[in-house]
Amino acid sequence: MNEKNIILDFKEFNQVDFQPVYEDGLGGKGERNVVAHECNRKYFYMPRGVCPFCKIQIPKVLERNDFAWNKQVWHCNNCGWWELENVYSSGGVYDCIAMEGYYRYGIVKRFDQSDRNLPLDTLVNELNRRKNLLYKIHPTKMEELVKYVFESFYNCEVYHCGKSHDGGVDLVLINSEKPTLIQVKRRMNPESTESVSTIRDFLGAIMLNKVQNGIIVSTADHYSYESVKVSEKVIKENILSKFELINFKRFVEMLDVIGNKSNEPWKNYLEDYA
Secondary structure, eight states, X not given: OOGGGEEEEOOSEEEEEEOOSBTTGGGOOSOBOHHHHHHHHHHHSSOOSBOTTTOSBOOEEEEEEETTEEEEEEEOTTTOOEEEEEEEOOTTGGGOSOSEEEEEEEXXXXXXXXXXXXXXXXXXXXXXXXXXXXXXXXXXHHHHHHHHHHHHHHTSEEEEOOOTTSTTOOEEEEXXXXXXXXXXXXXXXXTOEXXXXXXXXXXXXXXXXTOSEEXXXXXXXXXXXXXXXXXXXXXXXXXXXXXXXXXXXHHHHHHHHHOOTTSOGGGGGGGGOO
16 A cells, blocks of 8 residues: 555554552552563553654643543544553552553554545544545545435435446435435546536436436536536526535535544543543
8 A cells, every 4th residue: 555545543442451469459468460560560651642653742632530540541633543541540559550440542454545445434534634535535435425424414314326327326315205316426636627517417317216306516626607507597497496516615514514423533432431
């Protein structure tokens, strides 16, 4: 893989458990748990808040203190790596570095930006940092992304039906039992113009399916003058009830509105805190 085309994912993690040094607890008279002691010393005193991938200091995004429990999270906004610590610490009491708790850190997975199997939540996470990635993702992944965005934006059901013989229909949006057909065009050139032929072909598919609503989503910079005139005409002459043209800028705005629920994977593990 070309490193410039790589997307990093950190949803999965490793965990190191901190354990009491003495096997019989607070009495301090039992045999010393040497393995636990060395493990605690290694991970308890290791530097926190340093991203191993970006080689930079990263911010602490959470800190909570509940009695003797200390909970901290660091998250790299550049690549997404994170580390989480939850420790009941006794300092030097009974020679225990940490009574109990754990240290977690994200495991990296690498995906090519054009990979058909790129996880959708990983893609959405990366789009927060690199909107221009839309020009490079797999066309089918673009359809899945549009489905995700429209379901969240309109709070409705969207069905993916795009295939090689789909007749120009990639998605069907169901809102108030009125179907809206959607066509998705992933253009690789940021300066591209969506031509009127795209609009006319899709209008034909809409007519054949006998529906009244249609939307075209394209990563093109804009739609041609003729395209806009045709879309206005079908509404003005009551041929269709709705016919919307969405370009790159408008789609990115929709993506920003719904936000990204997967941007902070460590939040999924907060309930494990004491």
